[in-house]
Amino acid sequence: xxxxxxxxxxxxxxxxxxxxxxxxxxxxxxxxxxxxxxxxxxxxxxxxxxxxxxxxxxxxxxxxxxxxxxxxxxxxxxxxxxxxxxxxxxxxxxxxxxxxxxxxxxxxxxxxxxxxxxxxxxxxxxxxxxxxxxxxxxxxxxxxxxxxxxxxxxxxxxxxxx
Amino acid sequence: xxxxxxxxxxxxxxxxxxxxxxxxxxxxxxxxxxxxxxxxxxxxxxxxxxxxxxxxxxxxxxxxxxxxxxxxxxxxxxxxxxxxxxxxxxxxxxxxxxxxxxxxxxxxxxxxxxxxxxxxxxxxxxxxxxxxxxxxxxxxxxxxxxxxxxxxxxxxxxxxxxxxxxxxxxxxxxxxxxxxxx
Numbered sequence: 001x002x003x004x005x006x007x008x009x010x011x012x013x014x015x016x017x018x019x020x021x022x023x024x025x026x027x028x029x030x031x032x033x034x035x036x037x038x039x040x041x042x043x044x045x046x047x048x049x050x051x052x053x054x055x056x057x058x059x060x061x062x063x064x065x066x067x068x069x070x071x072x073x074x075x076x077x078x079x080x081x082x083x084x085x086x087x088x089x090x091x092x093x094x095x096x097x098x099x100x101x102x103x104x105x106x107x108x109x110x111x112x113x114x115x116x117x118x119x120x121x122x123x124x125x126x127x128x129x130x131x132x133x134x135x136x137x138x139x140x141x142x143x144x145x146x147x148x149x150x151x152x153x154x155x156x157x158x159x160x161x162x
Numbered sequence: 163x164x165x166x167x168x169x170x171x172x173x174x175x176x177x178x179x180x181x182x183x184x185x186x187x188x189x190x191x192x193x194x195x196x197x198x199x200x201x202x203x204x205x206x207x208x209x210x211x212x213x214x215x216x217x218x219x220x221x222x223x224x225x226x227x228x229x230x231x232x233x234x235x236x237x238x239x240x241x242x243x244x245x246x247x248x249x250x251x252x253x254x255x256x257x258x259x260x261x262x263x264x265x266x267x268x269x270x271x272x273x274x275x276x277x278x279x280x281x282x283x284x285x286x287x288x289x290x291x292x293x294x295x296x297x298x299x300x301x302x303x304x305x306x307x308x309x310x311x312x313x314x315x316x317x318x319x320x321x322x323x324x325x326x327x328x329x330x331x332x333x334x335x336x337x338x339x340x341x342x343x344x
Contacts, residue, residue, distance in 0.1 A: 007304065011333070019282040019340055020305045022266070026283045027306050030265035031189035034198045 176216050179225050180209055186226065186307065187233050193302050194237055196257045204240065208233045223316045230309075230317040234299060241295065259287040282340065289339035293332050300325055301332040 011017045166174075187208055191201040211232050212219075219228060263284035266276060290298055299318060303309045311329075315322045 007308070013337070016333070016337055016340060019286055019336070022279040022282050023286040024306050024308075025267045026263060026265045026279075027189065027193045029267045030262065031185070031192050033265070034192060034201070035185055035188055037198070039202065 172216060176213060179212070179229075183226055183229050184209065187229055190230065190302060190307055191233055191237065193306055194298065195240075196259075196262055198257075200240070204233065204236045207236055211236070224313070227309075227313050227316045230303070230307075230313075231319070234317060237299075238295070259291055260284060263287050285339045286336055289332075289336040293335060296320075297328045297332040297335075300328040301336075304329055 007020075011020070184205060188201055188205045191204050191208075192198060195201055195204070208229060212229055219225070223231075263280055266279055266283070271279070290301065293301060296318070300314055300320075303314045303317065304311075309317070311322050311325055314320075315325045318325065320328075
């Protein structure tokens with residue numbers, strides 16, 4: 001009580017002192033009512049459920065992203081394996097054919113420079129070339145077989161072997 | 163005859179401290195925050211911290227000043243977190259100034275006196291709302307908790323001169339508000 005009187009004297013303004021006294025009394029009344037009010041645990045329960053829901057959502061997202069990554073890896077591996085097992089397209093075979101023919105040509109040009117080249121080597125080379133040609137012509141995909149047969153037929157006719 | 167251990171004595175002393183000072187700490191936090199649930203939560207945190215550090219309390223200041231200092235720091239942390247986590251959805255239960263001024267002790271007053279008192283309280287609340295955090299703390303410790311200037315200085319870790327300066331600015335603001343905010 002003495003303390004209150006002290007700060008009231010300090011203020012030297014009865015109107016202000018009265019207002020501050022009312023303010024203090026108001027805060028005390030509110031505080032007493034709020035302090036004795038029974039507390040409910042509903043907000044805590046709501047908070048708990050929100051947390052559980054957040055965890056569940058997090059788990060679902062984590063599992064989803066993990067399984068997505070696994071599926072993507074399996075899919076990419078399968079497509080890589082499929083690429084390895086698939087035969088080369090016809091266009092690429094046609095392009096690779098002259099290269100295969102050119103390579104012995106280089107050797108042949110080298111042979112021309114060497115006068116002591118044997119005839120057996122020539123024979124081996126020719127047989128190798130023939131084998132390569134036949135291999136290449138046989139590696140035509142099934143869908144292109146009729147066209148390949150036509151090409152074969154044309155070739156034999158022009159040669160006049162048949 | 164049983165002999166009390168040091169821990170038992172400390173626990174008994176602390177229980178007495180809680181019983182004596184808990185309503186005051188709650189009142190100070192309620193006036194500072196105008197949020198009953200938050201004031202209750204911070205009061206609990208205050209006593210939890212005090213319990214953890216009770217053995218380290220040397221009695222250099224009174225227990226009330228020590229507890230008030232913890233409460234002020236908790237309040238500061240709360241405001242800092244609110245400012246940093248502005249993006250987070252925070253549940254705000256702060257009571258409006260007009261609602262806070264509805265509380266008046268049920269004394270033997272006439273209806274006119276009660277109306278006048280309510281209006282005065284609302285004006286003081288408005289002024290308090292506009293004060294800085296430090297000014298508000300000092301003002302509430304002085305005029306609601308009726309602490310001595312030296313105690314306020316200890317609780318707020320300010321010098322007495324600074325406390326006086328904050329107090330005089332806060333009082334000037336309240337005075338202006340009571341005269342009609344001119």
